[in-house]
Amino acid sequence: MITENIHLLPMSSPADYAIATLGSHTALQILKGAKDEGFKTICVCTKGTKEPYESFRVADQILEVEKFSDFFSVEEELKKQNAVLIPHGSFVSYIGAKEVQKVSMMHFGTRSILAWESDRIKQREWLALAGLRQPEVLEKPEDIDRPVIVKFHGAMGGSGYFIANTPKEFYDHVRDYPMEERKYVLQEYIVGVPMYIHYFYSPLTDELEIMSFDKRYESNADSIGRIAARDQMDAHIKTSYTITGNMPLVIRESLLPQLFQMGRRVVETSRKLEGVGKRGIFGPFCLETIIDPQLNFFTFEISARIVAGTNPFVNGSPYTWLRYNEPMSTGRRIAREVKHAIEDDRLEEILG
Numbered sequence: 001m002i003t004e005n006i007h008l009l010p011m012s013s014p015a016d017y018a019i020a021t022l023g024s025h026t027a028l029q030i031l032k033g034a035k036d037e038g039f040k041t042i043c044v045c046t047k048g049t050k051e052p053y054e055s056f057r058v059a060d061q062i063l064e065v066e067k068f069s070d071f072f073s074v075e076e077e078l079k080k081q082n083a084v085l086i087p088h089g090s091f092v093s094y095i096g097a098k099e100v101q102k103v104s105m106m107h108f109g110t111r112s113i114l115a116w117e118s119d120r121i122k123q124r125e126w127l128a129l130a131g132l133r134q135p136e137v138l139e140k141p142e143d144i145d146r147p148v149i150v151k152f153h154g155a156m157g158g159s160g161y162f163i164a165n166t167p168k169e170f171y172d173h174v175r176d177y178p179m180e181e182r183k184y185v186l187q188e189y190i191v192g193v194p195m196y197i198h199y200f201y202s203p204l205t206d207e208l209e210i211m212s213f214d215k216r217y218e219s220n221a222d223s224i225g226r227i228a229a230r231d232q233m234d235a236h237i238k239t240s241y242t243i244t245g246n247m248p249l250v251i252r253e254s255l256l257p258q259l260f261q262m263g264r265r266v267v268e269t270s271r272k273l274e275g276v277g278k279r280g281i282f283g284p285f286c287l288e289t290i291i292d293p294q295l296n297f298f299t300f301e302i303s304a305r306i307v308a309g310t311n312p313f314v315n316g317s318p319y320t321w322l323r324y325n326e327p328m329s330t331g332r333r334i335a336r337e338v339k340h341a342i343e344d345d346r347l348e349e350i351l352g
Contacts, residue, residue, distance in 0.1 A: 014038045014339045018060075020083040022068055023053055024090035026306050026331060029314045031058035033332025034086075037339045042083055044074055068094035072102070079105045084338055084351075086331075087111075088306050092118065108334060109283040109305060110352040112276045117304040120151065120185040130269040132262055132299040135188040135290070141170040147189040150174070161242075163189060187300060192292040195249065196309045199263045200333050203282040203349055204340060208263050210256065211284070211330050212317035213249040214309030248312040255295065262287060266302065282350065283337065284310070284330050306330050 019034035021027050023045035031041040035058060043050070043059035046067055053059040063074045068090065078085065084106045092100065097118040100111050116122040127134055138144060144167050152160050164170040170186075198211040251259070266287065270280030281304055288301040310330040313320070320328040328336075341347045 012342060014342055015040075016082060017338070017342060018042050018078075018081045018083040019086060019335055019338065020044065020078050020081075021086045021088065022071070022091050022094070023049055023059075023062075024068075024094075025088040025308055026311060027053065027088070028056055028058055029311060029329045029331035030086050030088070030306070030334065031331070032056075032314060033329050034335040035060075036327075036332055037335040039335060039339070040081070042078065042081065044068075044071060044078075069096075069099075071095055075103070075105050082106075084108055086306070086334055087114075089303065089308060092305065106347075106351050108338060108350060108352075110270075110276060110279060110281055112352070113270060113273075113281050113304045115275065116270075116273060117302065120301075123302055126269060126273060127266070127299050127302060129272070130262075130265040132265070132287075133296060135190050135298050135300050137188070138186040141167045141186065144170060144186065148186045149189045150184050151187055152184050190290040190292060190298045190300075192290040192298070195251065195289050195291050195297075196307065197259055197263070197287045197289060198284065198307065198310050198330060199266075199286065200284050200330065200337075201263070201267050201282050202337060203279060204337065204344070204346060208260060208267065209323065209333070210259060210263070210319050211328075211333065212310055212313045212319060213251055214246045214312060215249050216243045216309065217245040217247060243308070246309045246312055248317070250318055258297070259287075262297065262299070277352075279349075279352065282352075283334060306334065 015038060018040040019031065020042040021030045023043045027043060031043060031053065034041045040060050041058060042061045042063060043053045044063045044065060045053065047064050050062045050064065053062060063077065065071065065073060085103065086108050087100070092114055097114040100114055103111065116126055124134060124137065138148060144164055147163055147165050150162050150164055150170065162173050164173060194215050196214045196216065198213065200209040200211050267281055270276055271278050284306040286303040286307040286309065287299050288303065290298045290300060292298065314329050316324070316327045316329060337350060341350045
């Protein structure tokens with residue numbers, strides 16, 4: 001944890017701090033939740049994109065930059081306002097896992113875990129150590145003997161993913177991508193129901209919560225089903241898995257105990273990962289799974305921060321209503337954790 005140049009106010013209140021994030025991904029619910037918990041809110045936007053944050057009245061202050069990679073040009077201003085930075089997928093994608101390590105302001109969550117999230121090989125190691133079932137990964141294109149989904153590294157929102165059934169299909173398709181994007185994984189394609197599980201782990205109470213579930217709507221991969229099979233063949237459409245939106249789901253109640261166990265194992269295993277530290281992962285994270293017809297969960301990815309699949313639940317999910325009996329988004333849950341840490345003089349425990 002980096003605590004240099006961070007000024008923590010002794011025995012202070014949330015009113016002495018601000019919550020800041022980048023204007024993208026899950027910023028609306030992060031900022032709304034922070035306001036609901038009594039924080040001042042700051043949104044860092046690229047020029048020309050501030051209107052949603054003004055219109056929805058979630059940002060008390062907007063700082064504009066030319067591009068998100070210019071974030072460090074406003075970091076000193078954020079530090080002056082005792083802002084706690086809440087990372088999300090756009091932050092990781094646009095700034096980069098390595099650059100995130102240079103952030104010197106207060107940062108919610110474990111930054112070092114992002115190196116594991118951004119590398120699909122490291123991800124598989126983490127999930128395997130946690131004992132989670134995963135789709136098989138093939139070593140090289142010549143090994144393709146079944147449908148595989150080709151995934152590029154990094155938080156890209158599914159952009160560029162494609163299905164290949166043979167080595168030839170792989171090489172025909174991959175030519176469309178520049179060399180710098182060709183770090184990929186060949187993952188067995190599991191036929192089943194996609195289920196994205198949104199967790200929150202509190203280091204203050206050692207409690208693991210299931211916040212909500214979603215399914216992604218993936219560009220023409222989902223919409224192509226409205227076209228007759230004959231027309232699909234004639235149209236020569238290249239299937240795209242770029243995520244365009246999220247749909248809420250409620251899972252069979254009998255499966256919940258298994259999902260709590262999976263989440264807990266992921267948290268406990270994270271404390272043993274090289275370079276992460278004994279606190280491991282905390283705050284929001286997501287296990288991205290496929291459920292097959294035998295109700296087996298195959299975990300194909302982990303996101304070590306808030307995911308966009310929580311956006312349908314700005315007013316809470318069935319699960320957060322059960323626990324809190326009040327509107328509780330994942331964004332607000334983050335703010336409440338920060339609030340409790342400040343009030344209990346334990347803020348350092350949730351910065352990393």
